[in-house]
Amino acid sequence: MKSQEVRKQFLEFFKSKNHSIVASAPMVLKDDPTLMFTNAGMVPFKEYFLGNATPKNNRLADTQKCLRVSGKHNDLEEVGKDTYHHTMFEMLGNWSFGDYFKEEAIAWAWEFLTEVVKVDKDSIYVSIFEGDESEGLKRDQEAYNIWTKHIDESRIINGNKKDNFWEMGAQGPCGPCSEIHVDIRSAEEKAAVDGKSLVNMDHPLVIEIWNLVFMQYNRLANGSLTKLPNQHVDTGMGFERLCMVLQGVQSNYDTDVFTPLMREVETITSSKCGETEETDIAVRVIADHVRAVSFSIADGQLPSNTGAGYVIRRILRRAIRYGFTFLDTKEPFIYKLVSTLVNQMGDAFPELEAQKNLITNVIREEEASFLRTLDKGLILLDNVIANTKGDTVSGDKAFELYDTYGFPIDLTALILSEKNLKLDEAGFDAALKEQKDRSRAATKVETDDWNILQEDAEEEFVGYDTLEASVKITRYRKTESKKDGELYQLVFNLTPFYPEGGGQVGDKGYLETPSGEVVYIIDTKKENNLIIHLAKNLPRSTEGTFKAVVDVKQRSRTAANHTATHLLHQGLRKILGTHVEQKGSMVHSRNLRFDFSHFSKVTIEELKEVEDFVNARIRENLTLEEQRGIPYDQAIQEGAIALFGEKYGDAVRTIRFGKSMELCGGTHVKNTGEIWHFKITSEGAVASGIRRIEAITSDAAKDYFTSETEAYNQVKATLKGNQDPVKAITSLLDENAALKKQVEALIKEKAQNLSGDLAKEFVDIDGVDFLAKKVDLDAGAIKDLAFKLGENKDNVFLLFGTEQNGKALLSCYISKELVASKNLNAGTVVRELGKHIQGGGGGQPFFATAGGKNPAGIDAAIAEVKNYLV
């Protein structure tokens, strides 16, 4: 069964059980402080499990793009070495939110596997939670009893807390789980060793394919468990592993999900799988990693130096290095795999097809730059080796290479072992751990449990229509971190405060009690669908009603910038073309920043046109046309622009100013006239194929023009006339150039005269015309002078010293004939004499110069130079 068909069968099966099929959410997360990437199918549904939102159907099914390369689930080091862990993989899942529970979840999993896709019943084992005394948890007898209706008791295994109790994170919903394992060994192997003894033993052919999680508890901050009000089902089945089982192969890489990529890697790198273990691993690593990186870029996460971007960069570098070391690839090549990947997965994930060019370019650029790093690192490593006494390279040095230059540690180890040297691995690990501990301590946030004042209170956002509201606190909690100290997070029954999101900053403002006490809200954020207001302290009493007031000035400037961002997007698409896509935006009260795909510098003329376009829309006084809560599909049909990598709900809001409509949750002006004016302040590159424009509007634009005018007036005042300043400056520049020419000519003349005088000062040392002297000329004039003195002669040796602007310069000239006959070298002379002036230099054997910072040493150098001839 082809992989496309496997995916389809799964979704159709659960559709027949009344599940709604939903699309995969983005793999890169934006609004979750606890997680960078979706690492399990349940992540996009966290808000439903936490009770902060209600799904449109309490039964859903999907295939979710997952990435397990950081945090609690990190499989990166396994990937390529084994045949069934990937960085990026698809997790097939069916979900019940307070609807069906263990009975149906188990029955349907069994039905799907054994009747729909027909996995051999005798190869299946299942596990149930055996209980845990320290948690006060009993064995999951309920799951056991249900399984016995489907499968022989001898195939049911007890699992411990590590394997069979699933937790979302340190806090939150959790519960026992039941795993389904499949034994895909040959009949002989099965006869020799009982499959049951290999379950959960990391055997590559007895593997877990599906995990059914029964969420029934909530883990509190103090570690204790409470019962959840509703019980949920969360299942996750590895799509690639299921394909392996159904296609009768023994490695995920031998399924049709991977074979096209594997063959392409072999072709491009002229390597062959099956020859050495190292080649096999390298090809698998590359085929795997190109998926992870491509999907991330399609989701809007480019490789970078921080956060999620850095994780992506490291994955790509791992692939480059495997190629570099084991497949001998010294040129970029991974980008060439993108078209194979797009052919393979583009149907199921159209974002890949749509972003193909960008993905290809970004990967190629990253490869080229990392290969340069590797080259540089190799030279640095050679230096380290040369300076190493004994046979062990210190861990600190290796760490420096790794940390400062991005040179991978295993490459260091490999090169050292080829040279029969050792690496102090313990020292390296210690340095790495110290750095990690430091950054962990700096970012660690302690979070208390919520104090719930009102259960099940859904929080309403009223900030599109009003900046002031009468609110109640429904819950609050304390957090503590090194960075922000103690903070309180407050949730209200309704709020006018806009939470940071869609590139727009969160609102600031204050709460006021009837008695006049004021608590400042310093920021507003969103976490799993809750709007959280941050305050440095709590009001004396958290009961009662508060007046919540948003800072008007910040909000109105931010709104002007947000609307201007939409107009800018429109303008860019109109003037540069519709290939322009938003790749990131940041909307502050001060300014706005907009990143977009475009493959060359935006010219000054184009920028001017874009500015004019936006300002024309501002002049037109376009009114905001807004639709709230309309179905996503309808909005798209009406022509609304959606962004890749953004997670949209079932009901969305559309924003229209003039001709262009976009999906947006941000706050906007009611009329474009409020923006007053739009001014671009910079344009540049952020990455290959991605440009960034920064701009200002309203008050900031006014301030900008005021200060520019001020500067211009100062220029005019300095030029003192009432003439045109451009004309004045042009004539000053012309005059300056003419004067420069005159000075140069004068100096030349001076050198000419000097050469006549100096020729008389030559001293004869053993047939050589020798002169060493301090002169007051610049470097160019000295060179002219030396060549003039040496003209038509074959026995001249000169050293000139000069002091210019507090720096010393030595220049040495030796006739070419002397260089040969007396084995002299001007380069050596200045390098050696350079010690007197605390400097160095070099050049040709017949002419060389050295600069230094100690003019006091010039005389000593002049005194010593004779020694080269006697």
Ligand code: ATP
């Ligand atoms: P394993 O023990 O094999 O690492 P897991 O216990 O980490 O699996 P879960 O977190 O329960 O797995 O995820 C559910 C399913 O997702 C697994 O049964 C497996 O089929 C699949 N899966 C998990 N991790 C990976 C991975 N790195 N690559 C591919 N599939 C995976």
Ligand code: MG
């Ligand atoms: Mg795992």
